[in-house]
Amino acid sequence: MEMTEQALCGQCSVCGRVTELLELPGRTDKFCLACSADLATVILLGTEIDAATVAGRSTDALVCEFEEVSTRMLGRDGQGCPVPLRNFVLENEKSGS
Numbered sequence: 001m002e003m004t005e006q007a008l009c010g011q012c013s014v015c016g017r018v019t020e021l022l023e024l025p026g027r028t029d030k031f032c033l034a035c036s037a038d039l040a041t042v043i044l045l046g047t048e049i050d051a052a053t054v055a056g057r058s059t060d061a062l063v064c065e066f067e068e069v070s071t072r073m074l075g076r077d078g079q080g081c082p083v084p085l086r087n088f089v090l091e092n093e094k095s096g097s
């Protein structure tokens with residue numbers, strides 16, 4: 001097995017699949033294409049849920065969508081998610097502010 005630098009290939013931090021990976025800006029974790037897209041959505045939804053909460057608006061629809069995307073990510077590999085998605089979002093918010 002060759003050990004050449006192959007930064008874009010490895011194990012996804014979310015679903016654990018070994019595949020082509022993307023790096024998200026500001027994160028050291030790497031994610032596969034599908035997880036990157038879903039994670040970006042989850043982070044965005046987390047931000048929107050916060051904003052709606054602060055503004056006193058209903059978050060039901062946003063939370064529903066959040067759960068939907070989360071469930072899709074958790075179920076992708078059939079093995080569950082090694083890292084709780086809510087922690088990802090919380091971490092992101094902490095480091096972002």
Ligand SMILES: [Zn+2]
Pocket residue numbers: 012013014015016017031032033034035036
């Ligand atoms: Zn993945």
